[in-house]
Structure formats: structure tokens, C-alpha cells
Amino acid sequence: MATPRTEHRAKIAEARNVLGEVIARARFAGATTVLMNRGKEAAVVVPYDFYERALAALDEVAEPAES
Structure with a gap:
């Protein structure tokens, strides 16, 4: 069972x-922090x-599937 993600x-x-x-x-703790600038989301720590997995997922989407 996955642990709920904590966000600050x-x-x-x-x-x-x-x-x-x-x-x-x-x-x-595996928690993310959303950085706010003037009330709007600006970046995320x-x-x-997680960052490495996101890059790998983007690479999979960008590469054409082999048949």
C-alpha cells in the first residue's frame, strides 16, 4: 500500500x-514543498x-515504442 504523499x-x-x-x-520524509510567489505556484522542491523517476517517465514518453 502506498504511503500518502505529504505536501507543504x-x-x-x-x-x-x-x-x-x-x-x-x-x-x-519524502515530502514536497510548493513554493508560492504572489499567491501562485512557482516551483516545487x-x-x-521522485525527480529521477519523473525524468525517466518523460524519456519513456518521448521515445517511440518499438514494434
């Missing part, structure tokens, strides 16, 4: 002040393994 939201200025905590949450 933080203004960029606030996240800057606690960047170590944001990174630790991603690295050790994700665990590195």
Missing part, C-alpha cells in the same frame, strides 16, 4: 529562511528519487 506550501521568502528544513523534509 510556503512563500519563497519564508522558505528561503528555512531552506535546510525544506530540503530535509524532501530528502528524509521534491525528493531526488
Whole structure:
């Protein structure tokens, strides 16, 4: 059974002040942090393994299927 994904939201200025905590949450707890700028989503800090899986999935979509 998959563990529910934890997501945090933080203004960029606030996240800057606690960047170590944001990174630790991603690295050790698998939590994502959505960085907000003027009330809009600007970027996301994700665990590195999630990033690698996302890149691999994009590569699979970009490569034509072999018959």
C-alpha cells in the first residue's frame, strides 16, 4: 500500500529562511514543498528519487515504442 504523499506550501521568502528544513523534509520524509510567489505556484522542491523517476517517465514518453 502506498504511503500518502505529504505536501507543504510556503512563500519563497519564508522558505528561503528555512531552506535546510525544506530540503530535509524532501530528502528524509519524502515530502514536497510548493513554493508560492504572489499567491501562485512557482516551483516545487521534491525528493531526488521522485525527480529521477519523473525524468525517466518523460524519456519513456518521448521515445517511440518499438514494434
